[in-house]
Amino acid sequence: MEDHDNMDYFYQQVVQKDVSRRIQVGQDLINYLNDPERSPDVEQDKPRLDKTIDELTGWVNASNFKVVLLGIDICGAFVDRMGERFKGYLGTVVPALVDRLGDSKDQVRENSQTLILRCMEQTASPMYVWERLIPGFKHKNFRSREGVCLCLCATLSNYGAQSLSLSKLVPHLCTLTGDQNPQVREASITALVDVYRYVGERVRADLSKRGLPAARLQTLLGRFDDALNSGNMALSPSHDRSFEDDDSVDGNRPSSAAFKVPKVPKKPAESAAARRPSATGSKLAAKEGGAGAIDEEDFIKAFTDVPQVQIYSARDLEDNLNKIREICSDDKHDWDQRAAAMKKVRSLLVAGAADYDCFYQHLRLLDGAFKLSAKDLRSQVVREACITVANLSMVLGNKFDHGAEAIVPILFNLIPNCAKVMATSGVFAIRFIIRHTHVPRLIPLITSNCTCKSVAVRRRCFDFLDLLLQEWQTHSLERHTAVLVDSIKKGLGDADSEARVEARKAYWGLRNHFPSETDALFNSLEPSYQRTLQSCLRSSGSVASLPQSDRSSSSSQESLNRPLTSKWSAAPGRVRVGSKPGLSPASLQRSRSDVDVHAAAVAKHRSLGQARAAGRLTPGSYSSL
Numbered sequence: 001m002e003d004h005d006n007m008d009y010f011y012q013q014v015v016q017k018d019v020s021r022r023i024q025v026g027q028d029l030i031n032y033l034n035d036p037e038r039s040p041d042v043e044q045d046k047p048r049l050d051k052t053i054d055e056l057t058g059w060v061n062a063s064n065f066k067v068v069l070l071g072i073d074i075c076g077a078f079v080d081r082m083g084e085r086f087k088g089y090l091g092t093v094v095p096a097l098v099d100r101l102g103d104s105k106d107q108v109r110e111n112s113q114t115l116i117l118r119c120m121e122q123t124a125s126p127m128y129v130w131e132r133l134i135p136g137f138k139h140k141n142f143r144s145r146e147g148v149c150l151c152l153c154a155t156l157s158n159y160g161a162q163s164l165s166l167s168k169l170v171p172h173l174c175t176l177t178g179d180q181n182p183q184v185r186e187a188s189i190t191a192l193v194d195v196y197r198y199v200g201e202r203v204r205a206d207l208s209k210r211g212l213p214a215a216r217l218q219t220l221l222g223r224f225d226d227a228l229n230s231g232n233m234a235l236s237p238s239h240d241r242s243f244e245d246d247d248s249v250d251g252n253r254p255s256s257a258a259f260k261v262p263k264v265p266k267k268p269a270e271s272a273a274a275r276r277p278s279a280t281g282s283k284l285a286a287k288e289g290g291a292g293a294i295d296e297e298d299f300i301k302a303f304t305d306v307p308q309v310q311i312y313s314a315r316d317l318e319d320n321l322n323k324i325r326e327i328c329s330d331d332k333h334d335w336d337q338r339a340a341a342m343k344k345v346r347s348l349l350v351a352g353a354a355d356y357d358c359f360y361q362h363l364r365l366l367d368g369a370f371k372l373s374a375k376d377l378r379s380q381v382v383r384e385a386c387i388t389v390a391n392l393s394m395v396l397g398n399k400f401d402h403g404a405e406a407i408v409p410i411l412f413n414l415i416p417n418c419a420k421v422m423a424t425s426g427v428f429a430i431r432f433i434i435r436h437t438h439v440p441r442l443i444p445l446i447t448s449n450c451t452c453k454s455v456a457v458r459r460r461c462f463d464f465l466d467l468l469l470q471e472w473q474t475h476s477l478e479r480h481t482a483v484l485v486d487s488i489k490k491g492l493g494d495a496d497s498e499a500r501v502e503a504r505k506a507y508w509g510l511r512n513h514f515p516s517e518t519d520a521l522f523n524s525l526e527p528s529y530q531r532t533l534q535s536c537l538r539s540s541g542s543v544a545s546l547p548q549s550d551r552s553s554s555s556s557q558e559s560l561n562r563p564l565t566s567k568w569s570a571a572p573g574r575v576r577v578g579s580k581p582g583l584s585p586a587s588l589q590r591s592r593s594d595v596d597v598h599a600a601a602v603a604k605h606r607s608l609g610q611a612r613a614a615g616r617l618t619p620g621s622y623s624s625l
Contacts, residue, residue, distance in 0.1 A: 007041045011048055014055045014074075019064050026070030030453065033077035035495055042081060053078065053089050060096040065105050072100070072111045073453070079115070079122055080455075086123045090132055094119070098136040101147025109143070113151050117158060117418030126155055126163040137172035142181040149176065149187035150377055153194045157379040158419045160234075161198035170195060170203075174210055177220070189223060190335075196224045197234045230336050232380065293420035294383070299428050302346075303391045309347045314358050320348060321362040328369035335378040342373060342384035346391050354395055363392070367406040374410045379421045382414065386425035390432035401439040408433065408445045416454040427460060434464055438472045443480040447487040455496045462491045462502030469509030481514055485521050492529050504533060 010032060013025045032039050043049060056078075059071025075093055079086050100112040116133070120126040136148035152169065173195070176188035196203040204224055207217060227233065311317050327333050327341040345366075353359045373385035389407050393400045407429075414426030433442070446468070450461045465487065469477075477484065488510055491503025511518040522530060 007039070007045065007048060007052075010039075011052050011055075014052055014059070019062075019067060022059065022062075022067050022070065023064075026067070026074065027453070029074055030070075030077045031495070033074070033081050034455070036081070039081075043085070050089075053092055057092060057096040060093075061099055065103070065108055068100065068103070068108050069111060072097070072108070072115055076115050076118060079118055083122050084124070086119070087128070090119060090124060090129060094129065094132040095135070098133060098139060098144055098148065099141070101136065101151070102139065102141030102144030104143075109147055113147065113154060114416070114418055116151055117154055120155065120159065120163075121418055126159050127165055130155070130164060130169065134168065134172065137176060142179070142184050145176060145179065145181070145184045146187040149173065149184070149191040152191045153377075154379070154419050156194050156198055156234075157421060161195070166195055166199065170206070171210075174207065174212060177212070177216055189220060192220060193223045193227050197227050197232060200233075200235050226334075226336070230340075232336060232339075293424045294428070295424065296428055296431070299387055299390050299432065302387045303394070304346075304350055306343050306347045306350065309344070309351050311348065311351045311353060311356070314356050317348065317353055317356050318358055318362060320344065321359070321366070325362075325366055325369050328366070328373050331372060331376065335376070335381050338373060338376065339378075339380050339384045342381070342388045345388050349391060349395050360399065363400075364402055367403055370403065370407050371410050374407060374414065374426075379419050382422050383425045386411065386414075386429035390429045393433045393436045397436050398438060400433075400437050401441070404433045404437045404439060405441050405445070408442060412445075412449050412452075412457060415460050416456045423456075430460075430464060431467060434468050435471055438476050440476050440479050443468070443477070444483060447480075447483050450487040450490055455499065458491070458494060458496060458499045459502055462488075462499055462506050465506040466502060466509050469506060469513065474513045477513055481517055484510055485514075485517050489521055489525070492525065492533075500532075507533065 010029060013021075013029060016022070033042065053075075056071055056075055059067055060075065062068050062071065075097075078089075094116065097112045097116055100108050103109050103112070116129065120129050123129075130152075133148055133151065136144055139145050139148070152173075155164065170192070173188045173192050176184055177192070179185050179188065192203070192207075204221060207220060212220070309320075311320075324341045324344055328338050331338070348359075370385055370389055373381050374389075376382050376385070389400075389403065389411075393404060411426040411430050411433075414422050417423045417426070446461055446464050449457050450465075452458055452461070465484070469484075488503055488506050491499060491506065494500050494503060507518060507521075522533065525533070
């Protein structure tokens with residue numbers, strides 16, 4: 001591909017039909033699109049671009065699933081590259097993705113939904129995309145019909161109700177509640193329940209006027225009642241006001257228009273890149289990442305914001321854990337039951353479950369349940385699962401080693417998810433595990449993702465390495481020194497600029513533990529990379545961490561390069577002045593502030609948990625699952 005860096009060659013590779021050749025060149029085409037310096041002519045010839053994307057739909061609809069996945073990824077690379085300029089091609093690409101929502105392979109269906117949601121984030125408004133998804137409600141493939149319903153659930157979770165004209169979608173959902181396929185019926189009911197969660201009682205009133213069979217309507221209204229009683233409503237004051245205002249819902253119109261919500265005006269000068277949040281930085285403000293995103297403060301609050309329980313005996317604890325495992329290991333159980341089961345694990349932790357020996361035996365048996373919950377299509381279940389494993393890591397520390405090793409790969413799969421609540425839940429669960437469960441076997445799980453094709457994952461990997469190198473003791477890292485050096489070296493040359501920034505931070509963290517290895521790494525770098533590291537160091541006002549040949553012989557500088565002391569290592573989360581060369585005093589102050597805030601929040605959580613556990617809670621205060 002390097003000898004043919006032009007769009008004509010790209011088009012020739014897309015047009016050819018040979019399956020093995022497509023698989024061979026697919027990743028090269030993605031890399032080509034992801035590197036603007038290699039592909040300046042992507043949009044120069046519009047007729048050629050039109051034909052290229054038309055031909056790509058042949059990849060998406062191919063019979064070989066590897067070609068299908070590559071086709072979806074190449075379309076995703078076009079979306080990332082073109083942003084809002086890809087809008088004109090949605091009419092071509094979205095119908096092909098709807099077909100793939102009906103694919104027999106889970107990965108193809110999941111990737112198709114992810115790309116559809118990414119189009120809503122980067123290319124056009126959610127409703128613009130949904131106008132091209134509507135024919136999917138009548139698709140001949142039942143899995144596609146089911147997939148479109150689940151896609152609506154994901155859209156509501158990610159963007160809320162105000163981004164959609166629900167009056168155009170609800171009639172189709174009502175029709176599908178009578179579909180001949182039971183999976184489609186259940187998916188349409190689930191979507192209608194989600195609409196009710198976001199819109200409220202207007203949905204109940206509207207459905208009562210749609211002439212649905214009495215038994216079906218009764219089922220729907222019962223599910224609405226369950227959602228209302230479970231406390232999972234997603235209404236906000238602004239939603240309530242907009243639905244009480246006659247003008248905003250076309251007051252005297254027929255009930256079929258009762259769900260139309262004013263669209264959020266789009267800033268005309270706002271580009272896709274501006275809308276897309278930065279995924280870098282250890283102090284990432286996740287709540288700025290879009291609707292539904294959560295952060296560390298939300299996690300810590302949720303640790304103890306759970307129903308109260310009392311553990312009467314080891315047998316009582318075992319019975320509770322067995323029931324939790326039974327519910328969470330079977331996705332046929334209702335999603336709100338699975339979410340409540342995850343919460344109950346935290347309730348048991350608050351009540352002192354970790355003090356019972358049997359808890360650790362049963363915790364291993366819950367690994368499968370945690371993994372299944374973290375892969376759930378319902379964002380609420382995923383959120384509760386991520387919060388629960390983070391809580392287990394914080395309470396149990398290294399005793400959570402087996403569970404952490406099992407769940408971390410699943411959490412990485414959440415990072416590129418377009419649903420912000422899922423992506424940020426995965427990110428912060430991993431950060432909690434890195435902070436509190438210092439198990440060397442986790443290092444390869446992180447470094448193996450440093451070459452992931454997802455830019456978001458690579459950025460986060462180097463951010464995680466930076467955190468790990470700040471938090472862990474040197475002896476926990478020694479077995480994996482070589483892989484850490486190799487991963488950071490790859491990061492310093494990553495195609496993404498933000499990933500390179502994170503890798504440079506990790507470089508300085510690694511040097512605190514292994515100065516000779518990082519000096520060797522520095523000397524093996526190309527001159528341009530060396531200059532970048534040097535310029536970053538000088539811009540911070542320090543030259544303390546340069547290799548010996550680039551440093552002055554000042555004793556004060558040499559003192560900063562001494563190996564970490566056991567005192568530093570014994571205080572995870574604390575950053576000594578001078579312990580991370582390359583940071584300015586102001587940066588060090590911010591780092592100390594961050595970890596102090598985290599430590600204070602964790603201490604508050606633990607004291608609250610102890611107080612609640614000592615409160616002799618009454619039996620039955622937690623409703624049985």
